[in-house]
Amino acid sequence: MKYEFKETLLYVENLSVAYDDTVIIKDINLIEKDVVRENVDCTGQVVAFLGRSGRGKSTFFKALTGLIPSTAGKILIRDFENKEPNAAKPVKEGDIGLVDQKYTLFRHKTVTEALKFSLRKTTLAASEKDSKIKQYLKEWGLENCAHKYPNELSGGQRQRTAIIEQLFSSDQFIVLDEPFSGLDVGNIQEVKKAFDLLGQSSEVNTVIFSTHDIDLAIELAQTIYIIGYPTIDGKLQNYGTIVAKYDLREMGLAWRDYCEDHLKLSKEIIHQMMIS
Numbered sequence: 001m002k003y004e005f006k007e008t009l010l011y012v013e014n015l016s017v018a019y020d021d022t023v024i025i026k027d028i029n030l031i032e033k034d035v036v037r038e039n040v041d042c043t044g045q046v047v048a049f050l051g052r053s054g055r056g057k058s059t060f061f062k063a064l065t066g067l068i069p070s071t072a073g074k075i076l077i078r079d080f081e082n083k084e085p086n087a088a089k090p091v092k093e094g095d096i097g098l099v100d101q102k103y104t105l106f107r108h109k110t111v112t113e114a115l116k117f118s119l120r121k122t123t124l125a126a127s128e129k130d131s132k133i134k135q136y137l138k139e140w141g142l143e144n145c146a147h148k149y150p151n152e153l154s155g156g157q158r159q160r161t162a163i164i165e166q167l168f169s170s171d172q173f174i175v176l177d178e179p180f181s182g183l184d185v186g187n188i189q190e191v192k193k194a195f196d197l198l199g200q201s202s203e204v205n206t207v208i209f210s211t212h213d214i215d216l217a218i219e220l221a222q223t224i225y226i227i228g229y230p231t232i233d234g235k236l237q238n239y240g241t242i243v244a245k246y247d248l249r250e251m252g253l254a255w256r257d258y259c260e261d262h263l264k265l266s267k268e269i270i271h272q273m274m275i276s
């Protein structure tokens, strides 16, 4: 399957985060680029983070979205307002939307009101906002939820609203912390559909998510990172970092139906997670 790497969208260098004196994650380095595929209009990027509990995935996501400060390192994202090739800017809160596991929504706003609120910083006219909201509600199967409050929505509907909300306020990037946890089979299909929609709605859209489900990560992502404790000089450390990276495109496993090779990768990932 032919593809090409284009501009850098996300650049993380030597990132560390500590709570008080306890280092939680350290020396995280990664680069994610826009990928363009031959004969495919709109690809989007999907990046998955796997790792055992407590290794620092949520901490990393909070630092990545500017919700907590880092103790060292830098995070740059593509500056889409600057037309220069590869123009980048340091990330700040609000640039990258984070959908947490609870899909927190405004209790006193209807779906339409909440979405209007997340478009407040855009330059769209009121009528354009209305039609954008209508369009998304339709595409995401939320038409009959337009005037409902969060407590009137199902878990899946809440989550989709939270995703659209973050998309509206942050555009190109969206980070989801364990979006599949605690969902039933039907809801999992819905979130998968949401991933597809995200990829199709803009070429540069990048979805970053964490999960405990290795097979889902393999099915959805083109890049998989394992966050775990590194072993240095034979000794297991107690801070999280990227201990392995799998580029499924390079491995010929991206954008394909599940086969024997995916199973092999799944076994390798389990092993990598067990030792870190």
Ligand SMILES: Nc1ncnc2c1ncn2[C@@H]1O[C@H](COP(=O)(O)OP(=O)(O)O)[C@@H](O)[C@H]1O
Pocket: 019, 024, 051, 052, 053, 054, 055, 056, 057, 058, 059, 060
């Ligand atoms: N606000 C906090 N203050 C102190 N320690 C924290 C805080 N949040 C998380 N931790 C610790 O950081 C480590 C990583 O947690 P977390 O990022 O939630 O991991 P994961 O998402 O991979 O399960 C854990 O040991 C956790 O107890």
Ligand SMILES: [Mg+2]
Pocket: 057, 058, 059, 177
């Ligand atoms: Mg977590």
